[in-house]
Amino acid sequence: MGKQAGLSGAESTPEQVFDGSPEGLKICSAVQRLIARHLQATVRTTASQVAFRHRRGFAYVWNPRRYLKTKVPAVLSIALPRRLESGRFKEIVNPSPGIWMHHLELGAVSEVDDEVAGWLAEAFAAAA
Template sequence: MDPITPEEYFQDSPLGLAVHREVHHLLVTNWPDVAVRTTKSQVAFRRERAFAFLWRPRQYLRSASADVVLSLALSRRLESVRFKQVVQPSRGTWMHHLEIGAVEDVDQQVEEWLDAAAAAAGPRLGPPTPDAWGSCD
């Protein structure tokens, strides 16, 4: 199966695409080794490991209230009323789900969380395989 682009993934979500562009800009400015992979279910940002994911909850939940969610993988739980849900899918990994209602929701606090997640994901080791991972261009 051919990889898809973020533009294809968010073709029915102008907000999702705008949020992707903002998150992408913040990440490549601070972390030039970030790679992006887009699948049918999400747009993932990674260094050594994936650490941030943009996805459309309406793909999975009929009663979803948000058009796009930013999920961050961290080794510790962050406390904020902004998170819709925080879960621990495995020991040492906490997933923080943030519903995004406007591009402005990707503010200084979210940038700090993205930086923490990117730092914890470690440097990318070697180039990504061309058919699976693209750059953040």
């Protein structure tokens, strides 16, 4: 996926973010391919996440094993202006007015599907 400038000035790679989690790296790559195929987003990798931006961040893939005791290889966090109701989300939080973060635990590349693509497209449009 390549090296990108980090949001905090530090540089990192997706391989470093998902060090020790080859399945997480595959999931992250699948999310990046999906976004690149349909949306004109920029990608920035920091020490903790791979961020996708369109004026502002709209999606973030991160390695939960760096912070939690879990078997989940990757989490996709999607920023939307509204709360989506889906049993697929592990957690939905409202960190600031008009922004709802939807945290989706991903266990396999196959879970990066058409439903996720629709959520990402909505988040991309809202980020403009």
